[in-house]
Amino acid sequence: MDENHLPVFGIGPYLISIIGIITIISSILSYYYLIPIYKINELNMVFLILGTILIIFGIAFWIPTVLISKIDKEVENNNLVTTGICDYLRHPIYALFFYIAVGLILISQNIFFVLPVIIWAFLTVVILKTEETWLIDKWGQDYLNYSKKVNGFISKVI
Template sequence: MEMFFRVGFFLAYGSFFLLRKHYVNPRKVEETPSSLNEGIQEAVKNEGKLSVAFRGILSVGLITSLILYLVSPDWISNLSLPIPSSLRMFGLIGAVSSLPLLYLIHQELGKYWSPDLIIQEDHQLVTTGVYHWVRHPMYSALTVFMAGISLLSANLIIILPHALTLLSLYSRIEKEEKMMEKRFGEEYLKYEKHTGRLLPRIPLKLMSE
């Protein structure tokens, strides 16, 4: 059964990496050192120097944890948690089911998606599809994926860096919204009124019934 979970883990993560790689903005791949530096400076301006540095460290930690889990040295077994197989299967289902949602979200964002908090010159506010109800569905889908992957692994070497990554993502939400408010002004303020941050907003009429 453990082999089944490990295979499921790497198939889910492999699909996730392929999806993200497919949607990397082609313009970013072709950036010159000067434009790349400008992008970094803008991300630092919007996120803060410590946040950008912490996110970089987390990325290295995530990749390292995945390699260790793949190689599976003996001492990693000491970090295993007694999570029931039923919960690990639930985690696998959650991680896999989040992938189609991530695909749809990337489709809606198109060229405007970026792992950094930056505004492109021709940036347009996306309010279609999932974004009609939720302002940050990418974070919602990543929460489901990372929580599912963590349950599936049943190992602290995977759980800890993923938990820290989610906390880092959540800390960006307010900064991202301030950035969007500054760029789109009243348009974004109106958009905020009928959408939820991570989940659809429940109409007050339904709550009072």
């Protein structure tokens, strides 16, 4: 990595791959009842609705992040992106995959219901140790001020 330019993809594809694989495997295993399900009859519809809302919310983040603001082009141009969806989330791409994973886990209602907390902790630690460090090194106080105003994965607006 050129020390004056941040990587376009960073560690994202690796993190998202791990989260995706774990989520899909746990969902498939629960569908075939190969792992215990925590079905609570009174809450089945609640989990289904909440999971669906989170998946839609995750997809809704993808559209302004990737298609409209073209965040990858901004990073390629070595710009600090703080506008658009980044007014609400510092890491919108990670957030969208987090929301989709949580939604799938809620819908599948399997024993991995603690997985979202583990995923969130994992993302937070890894991003703080890598990408946040790169961003602070590159933009210093500007990034620190931005990070005080805008959360990483869960918008203050929600």
